[in-house]
Amino acid sequence: MxxxxxxxxxxxxxxxxxxxxxxxxxxxxxxxxxxxxxxxxxxxxxxxxxxxxxxxxxxxxxxxxxxxxxxxxxxxxxxxxxxxDHIQQHIFLVGMPGAGKTTVGKALAQRQDMDFYDVDALIQEKTGKSIQNVIIYEGEEAFRELEYEVISDIVTNKKPSVVATGGGTVLSEKTVKLMRDSGFVVFIHRDVTRILDDLDMEIRPLLKESIEYIFRLYEERYPLYEKVCHVKIQNASSIGDAVNEIIDALPNVER
The missing domain is CATH 1.20.59.10 (Chorismate mutase)
Incomplete structure (x- = not known):
């Protein structure tokens, strides 16, 4: 031949x-x-x-x-x-604390007629402890395992929902894989200076050490948020604009 x-x-x-x-x-x-x-x-x-x-x-x-x-x-x-791409799926919101995941998530869930879950709130409900106390007394590794368990429960037992994750959820590779395999991951990006402005309004005066910590956290996690997400959207103007941007980016599910 x-x-x-x-x-x-x-x-x-x-x-x-x-x-x-x-x-x-x-x-x-x-x-x-x-x-x-x-x-x-x-x-x-x-x-x-x-x-x-x-x-x-x-x-x-x-x-x-x-x-x-x-x-x-x-x-x-x-x-x-x-x-x-042909089935309604979970929408996972990732991003910095203060980026607006919960606010945007609730508005998105209402627009899409979906349930909304806040992972940190579910962990607090499950343990009866604040997030800070869970990390202090049980350790960060145990906390990341709790995050995985809560998200796994949503994926396994709940209909497609909007899920606001914690700021550090992206640090767990197996949780990231679970979210990407079972849903659509959206990075809610908000400029760190605007996050600090909001924190400064809530906690006056904001300590210099706290400001430096938040900037360092932002620099460390930003590449991770970009790496794990399917799409990045800006939360820079109105909640409605952010929601519209997410909806435009969602797979075009056939009905």
């Missing part, structure tokens, strides 16, 4: 791959509609593990196993993304 004949064979195989993948996406869309109707979570790692195991069982040449594994993981990632 010469070069041109081999290329023709690859073209024919690519056609089969594309046609088959289109059929897979059609099936994925049907699943998305069922999940939405029955309030089933989008991301199901156990199901994906089974799909991967079944796919690898079809491999005839052991030397190709790793390549097939990589291929199947990419197929599932694209399928999951396609499914998320």
């Amino acid at each position: 010469n070069l041109e004949e081999t290329r023709k064979q690859i073209d024919e195989l690519d056609q089969v791959l594309v046609e088959t993948f289109e059929k897979r996406l059609a099936a994925v869309l049907n699943i998305a509609k069922i999940k939405e109707a029955e309030n089933i979570k989008i991301y199901d790692p156990e199901r994906e593990t089974k799909v991967l195991e079944k796919g690898l069982a079809y491999v005839n040449d052991p030397s190709l196993r790793d390549y097939v594994k990589h291929f199947l993981n990419d197929v599932m990632a694209v399928s999951r993304s396609y499914q998320k």
Whole structure:
């Protein structure tokens, strides 16, 4: 077989791959509609593990196993993304304390006819302690685990909702993965000087050490917020403008 004949064979195989993948996406869309109707979570790692195991069982040449594994993981990632674009999903708001996550989140939930949850408030309700006391007496690692548990409960047991997270939620890789796999992550960005202005109005006088801490926190976390989010929006003018910007950025869910 010469070069041109081999290329023709690859073209024919690519056609089969594309046609088959289109059929897979059609099936994925049907699943998305069922999940939405029955309030089933989008991301199901156990199901994906089974799909991967079944796919690898079809491999005839052991030397190709790793390549097939990589291929199947990419197929599932694209399928999951396609499914998320066709189903109403959780909206997770991340950003600095004082950025307006709760205020914007409540307004967004009302506009979208969705429930609203504040992760910090749920943790306080669950533990009977303030966030500060949880961190002081149980440690930050335990607090991050509580954040993960609360968000996991929302993902597993609640219908698609707007969720305001804590300022440091993005520090946990497994929580970030959970949010990105099961919803749409929005970075609510607000200039740090405006955050400080609001704090200064609440806490007079704002200590120099506090100002330096907030600036340092902003510099450390800003790259993380940008990295984990699907979209960044500015909370610079009105709450209505911020809500409109988020709605415009949401996947165009078919109804």
